[in-house]
Amino acid sequence: MRHLKNFVKKYFSSFAYFYSYLRNKIFIAFSLSILVSFLDGLGLTMFFPLLQVIGEGGSVNSEEMGPLGVVILGIEKLGISLNLLSVLIVMVVFFTLKGIVTFLSNVYRIVLLQGFNRSMRINLLNLLNRISYKKFITSDVGRIQNTMTGEVGRVSSAFSSYFNTFEQALMIMVYMSFAFVANMQFAILVSIGGLSTNFLYKILYKKTLGVSRKLTRFNSVFQGQIIQHITHFKYLKATGYVNKYGERLKDTIYKIEESQRKIGILASIATSAREPMLVVIISIIIFIQVKFFGGAIGTIIISLLFFYRALTSLMSMQQQWNTFIAVSGSMENMQDFQKKLEEGKEKDGKIVVTSFEDKIVFDNVNFLYGDTPIINNVQLTIPKNKSYALVGESGSGKTTMANLITGLLSATNGAVRVDDNPMRTLKKESYQQRIGMVSQDPVIFNDTIYNNVTLWAPKTEENLNRFQQSVEQASFNLFLNELPEGMETQLGHNGINLSGGQKQRVSIARELFKDIDILILDEATSSLDSETEKEIQQNIDTLQGQYTIIVIAHRLSTIRNVDKVIFMDKGSIIDMDSFYNLVKKQERFKRMVELQEL
DSSP states (O other): OHHHHHHHHHHOHHHHHHHHHHTTHHHHHHHHHHHHHHHHHHHHHTHHHHHHHHHTTTOOOGGGGGGGHHHHHHHHHTTOOOSHHHHHHHHHHHHHHHHHHHHHHHHHHHHHHHHHHHHHHHHHHHHHHHBOHHHHHTSOHHHHHHIIIIIHHHHHHHHHHHHHHHHHHHHHHHHHHHHHHHOHHHHHHHHHHHHHTHHHHHHHHHHHHHHHHHHHHHHHHHHHHHHHHHHTHHHHHHTTOHHHHHHHHHHHHHHHHHHHHHHHHHHHHHHHHHHHHHHHHHHHHHHHHHHHHOOOHHHHHHHHHHHHHHHHHHHHHHHHHHHHHHTHHHHHHHHHHHHHHHHTBOOOOSBOOSOOOSEEEEEEEEEEETTEEEEEEEEEEEETTOEEEEEOSTTSSHHHHHHHHHTSSOOSEEEEEETTEEGGGBOHHHHHTTEEEEESSOOOOSSBHHHHHHTSOOOOHHHHHHHHHHHHHTTOHHHHHHSTTGGGOBOOGGGTTSOHHHHHHHHHHHHHHSOOSEEEEESTTTTSOHHHHHHHHHHHHTTBTTBEEEEEOSSGGGGTTSSEEEEEETTEEEEEEOHHHHHHHOHHHHHHHHHTTO
16 A cells, blocks of 8 residues: 555656545545446447437347447346337436536536635645744745745646546546447557547647746746835835836736746647547548448447547547646645645644743753854843843844744754743743734734734623723723724724824734733834834833833833843843943943933
8 A cells, every 4th residue: 555655646746636635535526427428428329229220120239239239238128128219218318317427526526626725725824824933034925925825726727627637537448448349440540549649749748837837936936026016115116116126027927928828829729639630530540440441330430429529538638638737837836835834844842831920041042043143142031020121233133032032933052941841842822822022013904903903803892891901001092082983993004094103002902902921022112203102112111010021122212111121242141230220330231322312
């Protein structure tokens, strides 16, 4: 069994990929397809007795049908006397059954495709959510967005084409079996003719695969460029570079369109060549069979019906396979993307954190980004419900320290402990749910104020009371009460309808709504005017003693009242004390304070 699995993975990697999502459901679909073609074959077989009834005065001779005569004998054993009416009725029954099974097969395929799409999207989302932050920040954002959106649709198309290819292959086998039973010599000739068409399609497959890979690559590049265009639109617009940058996007658009055009032309060749090739092959073989081999026209017609079905399926299979090849670049990208997400999976512990009880300890912590040291031998203890500020010049390691506290990054050497438990032993999500974070660029969702603060919590009486309490603590209630739609006010993309200070208040209210123990403020007031900064700082000061507060700040006026200021330089802690004691002790810190005219 293991050898079979390895064989399938090696030579039928796409099938193995689809099977990983659908399991044995895929074989049920194939079985229905076989049943459709089998019933179709039985229905076509009835044309032979129909010809006999019409041409020979109403008698049916099963012996003239060769091995296919067993179908007639089976019907007669059921007590059905074959005449014109009964033959037509039996034929109608077979084709009606075929229609019913075809309907069931199509419906089942739709359900299968929906299930595949759903499972694929959920799997991608789960893999993305489990990826480590360190791996995420080094990933290609354009590729992530393209794969999670556009590529999913193309892989869905690949699934349909791949399934249809297999389905047509199964039908070919069934029809060929009927054809060989009816007239083996004729069947061999048609088989040779049908296989000769593969030379044309082999060329089409190769060209289409190359173009498909280029299209996938261009789509990923375009997604990345669009993200940057939107993110930096203000700068590009203000500096007159918006059109110049737009030229880069236009160039990529032209490349995408050119690739799509080539794929369309190749697909058109495959489609338009199918029927003419089919008719040419059949005509030549009928001529050879009658002229040189003296074939009986009756068995030739029956075989022809089977072969027309088989060759139609063959051409359809080649077309479907070419369609699959056209999106196979997306298949390769999807499989590689999932593999990379798996490789970047964050390691998680087993200890569930329900609350932060005592302290966070840095025990000789080092952190390297590649070969570059960022944090050097840090020894630090942060007690519960105390407020600590991380200060220092850019590149001193402040943000990295915060990322180590939140568990976004893991220490290269040493250990970060939470209540004496090493970070690596914690169930990360349970610990991170105890953390609130307000950054320089507030996170605002394109939704209502209520949903932004509560993160879509149900509107129960308890949640509504907590919402009101949170906006009051964040001094956001006066502004909220002035809005006609109140908490149902839509904030727009990235909070476009709010000022900088209002965005920060929404962010603070959100963190206060949560049941948290640790509050991290990462340059939370650096982009605000002095008056707004002062108001928000007063709000934050009232929270001291209720939460463990970690403040990262360049504007030192915001950290005067914290319990301890940690002064950092080049990844090391230079000193740690109260704000005013540090001013007295550390000349460099004193100069920083004086430069900001505090």
